[in-house]
Amino acid sequence: MPSTDNPSTLPPFDPARARAVRQQLGLTLGQVAWAVAAYRGAPLHPETLLAWESGTAVPDEAEVKGLAAALWCSPVALVGEPATLAQCRTVAGLSPGETAARLGMTHARWEEAERRNRWQGTAAQTGALLRVLRPPPSCFVAVCGRTEQLKVLLREAVASWWPNYVTSVTRLVPLDPTAIQAALERLALGYQRLDQATGTSPRAAAEAEARAAEFLEHVDLHLWHALRTPADPARPDRDHRDS
Structure with missing residues (x-):
């Protein structure tokens, strides 16, 4: 089997996944830092590893490889969603x-x-x-050059009758129409709350209008978030700008 640890093509490091792998193995920060240092032949302080796991620092490609060796896993177990x-x-x-x-x-x-x-x-x-x-889905849409086309459809969908756009969006995003339908409904409800918000002052109204405009500007990111995180029926849906 070919190597899967070519750091030049790894997705971004995921602190939560790295922390979970270490905790599942029952290893302390000091034990893992020692193992990484032994693998790379360079010292590594446990506080540096803590910074990686908390997201306040990002390991370089060689460090990800060393961390994976210390945790007895492939580097792909320590990274996030691929984007290319x-x-x-x-x-x-x-x-x-x-x-x-x-x-x-x-x-x-x-x-x-x-x-x-x-x-x-x-x-x-x-x-x-x-x-x-x-x-x-976000990667596929991007590499196919469909991002702007998708954003146009999504803006029209959330500002009008979203069920009419399920088929069109599904043609661009290769997922089950049921998933697309649920995500579009969440987006439409989120945008309607912003669009219909009325403030007690001109300033509040302007802020609400700005939030609605920002939602439309990043509407594709809201779609990816909705697809990744199904709505919790016990809680009202909240608007979220994906990172």
């Missing part, structure tokens, strides 16, 4: 040649797609891409 074709391939544990073969394209064609981070495959190749690399 190269990151998707790394998370899948495939070499460029293996990826090209599984997608039914030449090695050179895949390397070009990965280098440009732009997908222009055939329908059959796209189906294989979704099955083999399983790119997150």
Whole structure:
């Protein structure tokens, strides 16, 4: 099996996942710091590891590899969601040649797609891409160059009758229409609360208008958040700007 720890194609480090792996192993910060230092041949203070796990500092690529060795896991277990074709391939544990073969394209064609981070495959190749690399919806939409088109549809959907847009959005975002429907409903409700907010002063009204405008500007990020976090029926939905 090819190496999956090429740091140049790893997604961003995820502090929560790293902390969870260490805690599941029952290791202290000092024990892990010692193991990382032994692997890399350079000292590592436990407070540095604590900073990584709390998100106040970010390990470099070599440090992620050392941390993974200390925790007896693959580096992909310590990172977040892939955002590029190269990151998707790394998370899948495939070499460029293996990826090209599984997608039914030449090695050179895949390397070009990965280098440009732009997908222009055939329908059959796209189906294989979704099955083999399983790119997150936000990544797939971005590499296909559909982000702006999606944002236009989402703005129209939340500002009008959102059920009319489920099919159109599903054509861009390869997910079950039921998931898209639920997410669009949440977005529409969130935007309506902002759009209909009335303040007791011109300043409050202006602030509400600004929040509504910001929601529309980042409406695609709100969609990804809604798809990742199903609504809790016990709590009213809250607007969220995804990071």
